[in-house]
Amino acid sequence: MKSLGTLFALLGLTACQDPASARDQWLITISTDGALPQFGNRLLVEAIDEEGTIACDACRRTFGVSATDLPLSFGLSATSGASRVRARLYRAGQTGPDGFPGGAGLIDGLGRLPEARGVTPVALPLSLNCFGLASDGDQTCAPETGTLVPSPLLADDLPLDVGSWWGLASVPCATDAPDDMACIEGGAFIRGNYDDFGPSPLLSGEKERLVVLSPFVLERDEVTVGEVRALLQSGALDVEPILPDPDPRGPTGTCTYLGTDDPTNDALPVNCVPFGTAVSICQALGRRLPTEAEWEFAAGQRTLESPFPWGSDPEACDLAIVGVGRLEEAYFAETTPCRGQADGQLRPWGMQPGGDPDDVTAQGIRNLGGNVTEFSSDAFEPYGEGCHADLPRPAIDPVCVANTGRVVARGGSWNSTVRLARSTSRQYASGWSPSLGLRCAASATTQKR
Numbered sequence: 523m524k525s526l527g528t529l530f531a532l533l534g535l536t537a538c539q540d541p542a543s544a545r546d547q548w549l550i551t552i553s554t555d556g557a558l559p560q561f562g563n564r565l566l567v568e569a570i571d572e573e574g575t576i577a578c579d580a581c582r583r584t585f586g587v588s589a590t591d592l593p594l595s596f597g598l599s600a601t602s603g604a605s606r607v608r609a610r611l612y613r614a615g616q617t618g619p620d621g622f623p624g625g626a627g628l629i630d631g632l633g634r635l636p637e638a639r640g641v642t643p644v645a646l647p648l649s650l651n652c653f654g655l656a657s658d659g660d661q662t663c664a665p666e667t668g669t670l671v672p673s674p675l676l677a678d679d680l681p682l683d684v685g686s687w688w689g690l691a692s693v694p695c696a697t698d699a700p701d702d703m704a705c706i707e708g709g710a711f712i713r714g715n716y717d718d719f720g721p722s723p724l725l726s727g728e729k730e731r732l733v734v735l736s737p738f739v740l741e742r743d744e745v746t747v748g749e750v751r752a753l754l755q756s757g758a759l760d761v762e763p764i765l766p767d768p769d770p771r772g773p774t775g776t777c778t779y780l781g782t783d784d785p786t787n788d789a790l791p792v793n794c795v796p797f798g799t800a801v802s803i804c805q806a807l808g809r810r811l812p813t814e815a816e817w818e819f820a821a822g823q824r825t826l827e828s829p830f831p832w833g834s835d836p837e838a839c840d841l842a843i844v845g846v847g848r849l850e851e852a853y854f855a856e857t858t859p860c861r862g863q864a865d866g867q868l869r870p871w872g873m874q875p876g877g878d879p880d881d882v883t884a885q886g887i888r889n890l891g892g893n894v895t896e897f898s899s900d901a902f903e904p905y906g907e908g909c910h911a912d913l914p915r916p917a918i919d920p921v922c923v924a925n926t927g928r929v930v931a932r933g934g935s936w937n938s939t940v941r942l943a944r945s946t947s948r949q950y951a952s953g954w955s956p957s958l959g960l961r962c963a964a965s966a967t968t969q970k971r
Contacts, residue, residue, distance in 0.1 A: 729905030748788030842892030
């Protein structure tokens with residue numbers, strides 16, 4: 523627990539200097555069962571009066587916290603005018619322009635202070651059950667139900683242990699993954715991103731949601747032309763990808779599948795695949811498409827929630843096959859922000875066999891950031907609407923099933939903007955595309971949580 527003396531100086535919440543009046547005060551302990559820094563590294567503490575305003579000049583403070591700082595205790599004088607205390611645990615990236623947390627991706631707690639008699643200890647727990655549900659007026663989240671209720675009278679309860687929330691435990695795969703797949707252990711993460719607004723409101727990633735996933739296995743590489751040809755030749759698959767147009771500048775000019783008997787492009791990712799064909803390919807392999815949540819969990823390196831599949835380095839042009847269209851040879855839809863190099867030479871255009879060796883996660887999943895964008899199994903709806911509007915808290919193994927005519931596609935491609943290489947970026951597909959391919963997944967648990 524953080525030193526009480528240190529916190530008196532750090533927070534400045536003990537407002538009165540007179541020794542006699544300082545005897546009546548609250549000793550407030552704040553704790554959480556969330557994992558740090560995954561679910562927060564900043565803490566906002568506010569002492570509030572009966573009018574709902576900050577009780578004193580020193581009654582609002584924001585400071586950094588780590589797992590070793592919690593539980594945290596500080597003193598608050600009974601002469602401060604405070605009747606309630608609120609704490610909000612959030613990540614530094616959520617700090618708004620006013621210096622305080624923005625968005626709903628935080629853990630919030632509000633409680634009423636009892637009458638202070640001498641040093642009166644009280645506890646304010648911040649439960650991960652309440653992630654994303656901020657207090658409203660005198661209403662606060664009840665951890666037992668995950669709903670807003672009148673703020674409770676705080677008592678001297680035992681603090682929560684950091685990282686003890688039930689969904690945080692890593693759940694291993696029930697069996698060994700096939701050689702071409704990697705196990706993605708189950709766990710909890712924040713789907714979406716406060717800063718990822720996308721090119722339109724439809725594609726915004728700002729609606730953050732606490733998600734718990736069961737373990738699954740995911741193919742290390744994108745499905746190739748060679749794999750699809752083998753399925754067709756064996757009779758396991760009876761529907762073909764779209765063949766290329768003889769004109770390389772035409773809409774299908776960069777389709778990679780050349781027919782069942784042409785192995786020229788076998789090492790390239792298969793593209794120009796309608797959604798139904800992608801589903802059939804995975805089924806023929808005894809697998810399925812990953813859900814949107816599974817794809818993002820894998821791309822963010824599970825609970826690390828890295829902004830890119832390879833980590834935090836934003837130089838996607840150097841680390842993934844993105845934005846390498848054909849410049850003056852291109853048809854209207856190609857993009858080229860990463861084609862040029864400092865020495866005046868051009869990077870090779872288009873997708874590449876094996877992709878970029880730097881575009882790999884800690885779990886060994888390759889080219890989630892680029893090469894080809896990939897189908898998920900989810901129907902597309904904007905965050906906060908439709909399938910995403912009334913998800914339980916937390917959402918366990920969510921998947922969006924709806925008749926929208928569009929499906930979620932994830933990841934950047936040779937033909938995309940750099941922004942789409944981000945782990946949280948969303949897009950949708952309503953048909954096939956030369957920049958759209960797939961990889962398959964499978965469940966890896968014998969029982970649900």
